[in-house]
Amino acid sequence: MTESPNYTPPDVWKWDTESGGRFASINRPTAGETHEKELPIGKHPLQLYSLATPNGVKVTVLLEEMLALGIKDAEYDAWLVKIHEGEQFGHGFVGINPNSKIPALCDYSTDTPTRVFESGAILLYLAEKFDVFMPSDPAHRAECLSWLFWQMGSAPYLGGGFGHFYSYAPEKWEYPINRFAMETKRQLDVLDRHLADNEYMCGAEYTIADMAIWAWYGQLVLGRLYSAGEFLEVKAYKNVLRWAEQIDARPAVKRGRMVNRTFGDPEMQLHERHDADDFDTRTQDKIGTED
Helix, strand or coil: CECCCCCCCCCCCCCCCCCCHHHCCCCCCCCCCCECCCCCCCCCCEEEEECCCHHHHHHHHHHHHHHHCCCHHHCEEEEECCHHHCHHHEHHHHHHCCCCCCCEEEECCCCCCEEEECHHHHHHHHHHHHCCCCCCCHHHHHHHHHHHHHHHHHHHHHHHHHHHHHHHCCCCEHHHHHHHHHHHHHHHHHHHHHHCCCCECEECECCHHHHHHHHHHHHHHCCCCCCCHHHHCHHHCHHHHHHHHHHHCCHHHHHHHHECCCCCCHHHCECCECCCCHHHHCCHHHHHHHC
């Protein structure tokens, strides 16, 4: 790691487009649309616009889990949003999510189409709409919501903090990597202590809190985020690892990981999902065979 030179903040901050690292071409200090592009609409009431980042995976895992329960009204179309190309700044996407982040959902089953943005809000909306994966007991519901919002508040330190400076920043700087590695390990310790006495985040019941936390921290200890498993010694968090492997073995979780995925093994990539049989016919390995 190399130390950054001493930096004195200017009196007024100015945007430097050259200092943004891997995402410099799309990051900017203003919101709003940059171009006209309407969103496609498929045949199902639930329309998802996403990418298989951890935040996107949360939602597709929940949708696939609901379908596995036989909830036919949870059928959905999942459209790929290429965030590295700035598609999240198109007119249509900004209309659903003014914050221009994936995932975003539009529910056409309501009298007026309902937009939902922010992954945690989407999980809560769907769990309440279909009355699944959310405890009914008030105390257990409070526990579920507490862990759900723990994830929403904690993961930016893992992703935008540790992940950015460890994997994506243009240079390796010791201070931010150490600072965010320490916080990431503290969060893993929080989870490990809790899961020592609980099968899932809310005891014996598998909920949206598990789905949200697993998408980030479960995949981290399974070696899927930032190639940082050895650096963070993630295997030492044995209770988190047990929980992560248990969730990872669920068929619906595997399907959820595949949706809107554009990287890794071609057989695990389903760029768009419009029907259940797409998993058998439209993954990238099968499309490549057809070509």
